[in-house]
Amino acid sequence: MLAWVGLGSADLLGLGAWASEPPSLDHLLEGIAEPERARDVIRTETAPETAPETAPETAPATPSSGVNPEDMIPAVDAAAAAILQQAAEQASAAMMLAQSATSAAEWDAVMVRWLEAIALAQSVPPESPSRIVAQRQLRSYVQRLMEVQQRTEQASPNSGIPSLGSPLFDAQLAGYLSYLATVGTPDVLIVGSSRALQGINPQVMQQALAASGYPELKIFNFSVNGATAQIVNFILSDLLPQPLPAVIVWGDGSRAFNAGRRDRTWEGLLTSPGYQDISTGLSPENLFVASIASAQPSTFPEVTVRSPLSEIPGNIDAFGFSAVEDRFTPQTYYQQFPKVTGRYDGAYRPFNLNGEQAIALGNIAAFSRQQQSQLIFVNLPLSSDYLDEFRRYHEAQFQQFLQAQSRTHGFAVIDLLTQWQSQPGLFADPSHINQDGAAVIATQLAQNPIILAALNRPTLNRPTLNRPDSLSSDSLSPASLNPDEQTVTETGEEITDATAE
Structure with a gap:
């Protein structure tokens, strides 16, 4: 042996x-x-000292095939x-x-x-x-x-910027500033909450666009757990260096706009030392550059083999994306986690779409126009297990809200809310997409006429590509934004008050 x-x-x-x-x-x-x-050695140690005189001599036993077992050991x-x-x-x-x-x-x-x-x-x-x-x-x-x-x-060496209230927020900012210093401002910026963080894969989107005749586009995902409209407004208006990317894809859902729920992410940001510094006019980019330029080995953090590992999620890649492998299987998921109906879900009770989050949305749209950036909101899918009657009713209200706001502020909407009602395998849990779903979403967006038209605008500082005439920038003018068309899902289904009931 x-x-x-x-x-x-x-x-x-x-x-x-x-x-x-x-x-x-x-x-x-x-x-x-x-x-x-x-x-x-084995034979020597185990062989008897003398053989019994009466023992007859016999030939060694061999398999019927005639192969010696010793010859069967691999060379x-x-x-x-x-x-x-x-x-x-x-x-x-x-x-x-x-x-x-x-x-x-x-x-x-x-x-x-x-x-x-x-x-x-x-x-x-x-x-x-x-x-x-x-x-x-x-x-x-x-x-x-x-x-x-x-x-x-x-x-x-760290970014040199005081914390914004969460390790992930700090990591995303440091990663984005390092990305800028490496390849420059991205052409497309993805923002949103954890639903976008793990729900839109920028690399897949970049590859799909290249296959469609849009090569060498740069895409980054700057999404943060719990990001509401107020958080996104801060990121775009106060945090990121200008000019902003030419196309801003905001992936999320109704939760980011519900002023009826407490915005703990915003509260945490307001009390953070990073927010205090930025609110006084300090530039995160300047702090980052100065910190790197003045960094000395003696000032770097000391990390030993016994130091606790960082709290930063280990699966955040160089493009800001978080790949989640989990697959939502209703039969086993609810054996581990309780099933909460919409009536008892804090994301919907109370439900108010006309508060500070709506004001933040208007500010985002106005600032995007000022920056000559095209804002596109993507209403990300929810699973059929999550969309019970109560939630569907409020999601219908949210879709109507998006129609009205897009008409008022002139941004585009891509509604994918109900496209995966029978595909739980593309979700990590009832309301979050996994890495397989994120690749599908990214591919869909790369083929969507709204995205392609935004990339075809003259304000995009890139060489003119041979693109279809139907994808001209005129299709994104405020007058061309028909909310009744823009809020239809990829499957052709539209949630209304009637269907919610």
Whole structure:
């Protein structure tokens, strides 16, 4: 019997003890590397000292096929064994470096070692008998790399901007300012609450637009959990550097406009040190640039292997998107979470669309026009499990509200509210889209005439593309915005008071 001592164990690869020296792979694979010697030892240790005189001599038993069992053991892949030994040495070196790492540069060095270990383990070819061991070893390396990456990010200089009240808000601002410094102002900016944060994938939208003849567009998702119209107004009017992106896609629903509920996200922002600084006229962009320019290694955060990991969601990508893998399955979901009907949902009771959130919407529309940015509101889908009779009634009121506001303020509306009534697998929970749904939404938006017409406007500072005449900027003028047409869902269904009843 072979014992795989140490290979892939917690001592060498896991999250537990740190190894000082990697065990020799020759030692780990000794039973395989020298099968004949190992079997000779077993025979020597287990054979009786003398055979009974009366025991007749018999030929060794062999399978009926005539194949010796000893010949059935796979041949050792010496090349793969050497590669995995090198990978183990890199992993051990990474763990040793991590023991004393505190700065961003030191954690970068740890990451380099893990990347080298990963590259080595991945280089074992699929046809090698060692491939299974290599892939399991690789899985452990990748897990460690992700942890080290978080520590590297924590140890890097921050944005220099005081907190806006939540780690995610701070992370989105720092990510956006870094994005601006890297590639410039995006062509399309996605804003909204968590429904847009995980519901519209900017990379997929960018790729789909490129396939439709709109190459090299830049798209960023600056959405924040709990963002209401007041929060979006602050982000666009006071927080982000100007000029704004040419197209602003605001993805959300009625909750962002209900003045009848307490706006805790807004309250948290108002009391944050970041808001206080910005309200006095300080520019987040200037603070960010000054902080990076004046940063000295001695002022960087110190992060050790025992430091708690950051609270920033680890799945926020470089484009501000949060991919959520969960799939909403009603049969099992409600075994874990209680089913709350609309009548007892704080997002709908009380329900008031004519308060401060409506005022914020008007301000957003006016500021967007001033910035020559096209504002497009996307009413994101809700599951059929969520849209009970009570909620449908209030969602119908919200659709009428969108019609009136779009007519008054001249912004466009794409209504997708009820398009997925029989597709729970595209949701993460009853009211939030998962990563599969986010890809579908992004593709739909990339093919939507309203989005394409907005990208075709002369104010978009990009080379003129060969685009259909039907997608001219005239289709987005206030006079052309027919709310009765704009609020129809992709499936052709429109929620009215009658259907809600």
